Amino acid sequence: MVFPLLDKLAIAGLHAMDAETAHGVTIKALKSGLVPACRVRQDPRLRVKLWDLDFPNPVGMAAGFDKNGEVPDALLKLGFGYTEVGSVTPKAQPGNPKPRVFRLPSDEGVINRYGFNNEGHAALRARLEGRHRQTGIVGINVGANKDATDRVADYVAGIEMFADLASYFAVNISSPNTPGLRNLQARDALAELLTGVISARDEKTRTLGRKVPVLLKIAPDVSDQEMAEIVEEVLAKGVDGLIVSNTTIARTGLKPDPRRDEAGGLSGKPLFRRSTIALAKARKLAGPDLPIVGVGGIDSAETAWTKITAGANLIQLYSSLTYKGMGLIGEILNGLSRELDKHGLSSLDEARGMNADAWASASID
């Protein structure tokens, strides 16, 4: 799929199926090893060092693609600098009834309401333990079961279960598809969650001798006041970074399509502007030192560069692969190298946040 013609054929074939079936087929193809490795020139200027991790490049696979940790190594082989498995919940759960994922081709968007369908902690743990060589950066995105009576306890259980296997943790409180989950973004609930999660991590640091970074993944739909409170809590509790953002519940600016009113979270191109503004606002509030992962609507080298200049240390993508195929990763990496050439820069750090002011004050519409 890394060759343009193969990518085009694969996309046409996959789009003949419903979106969830196509996703299953893609996971199977990756598992079978049929997908060739990416032969992109490794540009040392694209390396990113954060915490004690050395990312070969800043482009990661976003959460939700590999919920059960079936294909982390295949994704790394395709050229991703890192991948994030999950969201995973303590118990396996089926998620919402099908259909629950919809393509919006004229907007290059996706709406999903999967609702954290996943095989649970034990199954993910067994898969990750079974990896041949445990190399490469694999983050674990933890969530809470729909029927959990104590959601904080579910996140803490995730930290305790995977601390020895995770390169980093993403704490996902921003899925719109688990009722009430996003209420954890409100100040008091967030403070309680972060206290629990960070103390579980710190406890593990003592036994493992390694501090696993914990990142908080937030929605792009928070108000300015909520964003300010989130960033304050993140800094106060010693959280290691933010992921901005998850999908949006907004539906502004979409072309007519019967599926645009499906319930769920919208991602892909229509999310780009909203999530980039949220990212830049978070960057301005947090200052230059807090690591932030920019995600939402990246579909080219240009949009990847825009996220970095709006304030991202690392980036992730998912929905655009549906429309552009896996060859997009190499295209983005080559394009980022060209951007560095064009601006006469020797690392992405030098570009980070260059345009944060403009993005933070831009209007969404």
Ligand SMILES: Cc1cc2nc3c(=O)[nH]c(=O)nc-3n(C[C@H](O)[C@H](O)[C@H](O)COP(=O)(O)O)c2cc1C
């Ligand atoms: C089908 C689908 C499933 C997703 N599942 C998850 C998930 O389980 N956990 C999570 O944190 N984000 C999940 N996401 C959100 C993505 O990780 C990402 O934040 C969002 O899609 C924006 O990036 P994109 O526009 O490049 O897709 C999902 C997205 C899609 C499209």
